[in-house]
Amino acid sequence: MMGFEGNYIRISQSSYNNETAAPHEMSFVIRPDPPGYPCPDPLLIQLVYRILPSCSAATYLRRYCASRSRYEFGRVSHAFAAAISTILDSCVYTDVVSNLDRRLQEGSLSAQELWAEARDDARKLEILKSIAEEVEELSGGHLLGVLIASSGGGDSHMTEILDYLTSRASLPYYEMLTTWIHGGEIDDPHQEFMVFVERDVTKDLVGQRYDADYWGGRYRLQEDNRVPFFLKEYAQTILSVGKYLNVMRECGMSHTFDPIVDHVRPALSYGMGHVKLRDAIDSAFQFAASKLLDLLIRNEQLIDHLQIIKRYFLLDQGDFFVQFLDLAGNELEQNVSQLSEGRIQSLLSISIQAIHASSSSHLLSLDRHWDYILCDLIPYSLIEHLDAVHSFSGGISAALPVTPSRSLYGQQEGLKGIEAFALDYHVEWPLSLILSKKSIIKYQLIFRHLFYAKYVERRLFSTWLDHQSFKELDLRSVLGATYCLRQRMLHFMQNFVYYMMFEVNEPLWHKLMEKLAEVKTVDELMKCHDNFQDRVLNECLLSNRELLNSLTKLMSTW
Numbered sequence: 152m153m154g155f156e157g158n159y160i161r162i163s164q165s166s167y168n169n170e171t172a173a174p175h176e177m178s179f180v181i182r183p184d185p186p187g188y189p190c191p192d193p194l195l196i197q198l199v200y201r202i203l204p205s206c207s208a209a210t211y212l213r214r215y216c217a218s219r220s221r222y223e224f225g226r227v228s229h230a231f232a233a234a235i236s237t238i239l240d241s242c243v244y245t246d247v248v249s250n251l252d253r254r255l256q257e258g259s260l261s262a263q264e265l266w267a268e269a270r271d272d273a274r275k276l277e278i279l280k281s282i283a284e285e286v287e288e289l290s291g292g293h294l295l296g297v298l299i300a301s302s303g304g305g306d307s308h309m310t311e312i313l314d315y316l317t318s319r320a321s322l323p324y325y326e327m328l329t330t331w332i333h334g335g336e337i338d339d340p341h342q343e344f345m346v347f348v349e350r351d352v353t354k355d356l357v358g359q360r361y362d363a364d365y366w367g368g369r370y371r372l373q374e375d376n377r378v379p380f381f382l383k384e385y386a387q388t389i390l391s392v393g394k395y396l397n398v399m400r401e402c403g404m405s406h407t408f409d410p411i412v413d414h415v416r417p418a419l420s421y422g423m424g425h426v427k428l429r430d431a432i433d434s435a436f437q438f439a440a441s442k443l444l445d446l447l448i449r450n451e452q453l454i455d456h457l458q459i460i461k462r463y464f465l466l467d468q469g470d471f472f473v474q475f476l477d478l479a480g481n482e483l484e485q486n487v488s489q490l491s492e493g494r495i496q497s498l499l500s501i502s503i504q505a506i507h508a509s510s511s512s513h514l515l516s517l518d519r520h521w522d523y524i525l526c527d528l529i530p531y532s533l534i535e536h537l538d539a540v541h542s543f544s545g546g547i548s549a550a551l552p553v554t555p556s557r558s559l560y561g562q563q564e565g566l567k568g569i570e571a572f573a574l575d576y577h578v579e580w581p582l583s584l585i586l587s588k589k590s591i592i593k594y595q596l597i598f599r600h601l602f603y604a605k606y607v608e609r610r611l612f613s614t615w616l617d618h619q620s621f622k623e624l625d626l627r628s629v630l631g632a633t634y635c636l637r638q639r640m641l642h643f644m645q646n647f648v649y650y651m652m653f654e655v656n657e658p659l660w661h662k663l664m665e666k667l668a669e670v671k672t673v674d675e676l677m678k679c680h681d682n683f684q685d686r687v688l689n690e691c692l693l694s695n696r697e698l699l700n701s702l703t704k705l706m707s708t709w
Contacts, residue, residue: 205273208280212239215283225341226323228290231298234319235279238312278309282316291343295324296379299421321421324379329419332389332435335396337370345378346370346390354401358583361540361592366584366677370394381425385432391674392432395439398581398673399446440672443581447673451582454667456523457680460586463524464574464594465656466601468506475502476609483568487528490568496526499574527575532566533599537693540592569606573599584673585680593684600691601651607706608644615641643705655690659683 212235218224219232254264282301286294298317327344330336337348349369356363370390372378378386419431447453462468476483479498482490503521529536573595578586614637663683670676692698 202273205276208273208276209239212276212279212283215287223341225290225343227292227294227320227343230323231286231294231316231320234316235283237319238275238279238315274308275312278306278312282313291341291377292324292345292373292379292382293376295321296376296381299379299381318421325419325421328382328389331393332419332432332439333396335393335398335400335439337393342373343377345373345382345386346393347373354580354583357580357587358577359588361589363588365587366394370397385429388432388436391672392436392439395443395673398443398584399439402446402581404446443673444670444676447581447585447676448667453582453585454664456576456578456582456586459521459523460576460594461656461660463503464576464598465660466598466605466652467656471502471506472602472605474505475499476606478502483572485568487530487566487568487571490528490571492526492528495528495568495572499524499526523576523578525575525577527573527595528568528571529573529595529599530566530571532570533596533603534699536592536596536599537699540596570603572602585677590680590684593688596693597684597687597691600693601648604644604648604651604706608641608648611637611641611644651691655687659686659690 216232216236216239219228282298285301286297289297295317298313298320301313324343327337327339330338331344331346337344337346339346339348347370349371352363352365352369354365357365370393372386372390382389419428423431463471466472475498478501479495482495482498503524507521575595576586576591660683663679666679667676670679688694692702
């Protein structure tokens with residue numbers, strides 16, 4: 152039973168293997184005629200054969216525990232192997248082998264008595280071996296899920312052993328779960344937990360790269376069976392609650408929620424039951440969701456930042472457009488290669504400060520964020536800008552005919568400053584979760600579209616003023632067709648700008664504000680904001696190839 156050979160019982164030749172290999176069974180055979188020893192009784196041999204499977208099971212389990220206790224198998228496997236070793240030591244070696252050995256030395260132990268004494272423990276060894284074989288290649292949450300799903304089949308011994316093994320093996324996993332949903336941290340060197348962390352995706356990338364997906368890429372659910380079946384219905388909630396707390400921890404706010412959570416959280420464990428586990432996860436989710444939402448909206452004043460973006464990126468502040476073009480119009484008529492970005496930034500700041508000086512008290516409270524607004528001269532056309540944004544979904548093709556009328560919307564040499572000018576908005580963490588680089592680029596696309604449309608409208612209106620000076624010359628018969636064309640162009644641009652400003656931006660903005668007042672989680676907030684941007688892009692004709700191509704020609708032939 153200790154796994155050692157004797158005079159009559161030998162290890163089968165087929166059982167010799169590399170000890171460092173994966174656990175496998177070691178079988179024993181009886182030598183019926185060992186040299187120098189009397190031949191045993193056939194009835195005794197039959198009795199020994201009934202005991203030998205228990206010896207093989209004990210040896211298998213010992214080898215299994217030694218193998219699964221290695222570092223690379225992870226903490227759940229370590230705990231599971233330790234639980235098996237505990238049963239193996241206490242039930243087999245300590246109580247059985249030592250007692251049987253003492254009786255053997257006293258001469259009071261027969262083979263029949265040996266079998267009678269070892270029968271119950273032989274059953275336990277058989278159960279342990281069957282369980283170990285079932286989960287031999289598993290680890291982490293997958294191992295734990297199989298253990299919990301296993302049924303004792305009415306066998307009280309198996310039910311008791313399964314319950315003990317599961318409770319012991321689940322301890323490391325529940326510790327990781329507790330750390331995640333109550334602290335937003337993952338201590339998982341072996342990747343056993345249901346949530347995977349991508350260390351290369353950092354918060355600094357959110358405001359720098361369009362494709363940086365911190366919210367969906369930094370933490371995500373494991374794709375295989377490492378999500379235990381009993382946690383699958385809570386998987387998204389568990390992922391979200393840890394992400395919320397992690398954002399606050401990244402802001403240095405862990406001291407504000409740790410004492411509160413420590414006070415109210417129950418100890419998560421296998422024995423707490425389905426209802427208590429669900430309540431604990433829901434309670435942690437509600438706490439984390441409200442705290443993070445409060446951080447963004449109240450502490451970081453997200454709504455005020457969005458209002459600033461509406462005023463300047465969506466050109467809701469009408470006098471800004473006039474003020475800025477009055478100052479920088481001549482500069483922006485030059486090629487972008489000849490412009491000084493520093494000078495344009497200076498003129499932009501002067502325009503905003505002038506508006507700030509004449510604003511009402513309500514607008515003054517918003518304008519304290521004006522220094523987040525920066526100038527950006529984008530050295531490629533809007534169609535190329537759109538292609539970059541839509542490239543992941545097929546986008547707007549750049550392989551369109553190169554014509555003089557493509558202007559801002561097409562590829563051309565000598566891009567003008569008015570065509571390249573855009574605003575940028577720089578915010579720090581955690582606002583960069585909402586106003587990420589991707590989000591700001593979408594606002595830039597909308598701004599470039601609106602800004603150029605209003606610029607064309609302004610130039611047409613300037614042409615109308617020039618035409619007024621010809622009234623006294625009585626040139627209507629000569630310039631009548633010109634007047635008519637100018638009026639039709641101006642009428643179109645005024646209506647198009649009105650459509651974008653008051654039939655797209657304004658109604659969608661009001662809906663966005665109404666939804667933001669009702670959201671309960673940051674996920675809902677991000678979804679509402681993303682939907683708002685996508686709808687504005689779509690309804691301003693920035694996502695339809697044919698309409699945009701037609702609009703290109705109309706707006707570029709003034």
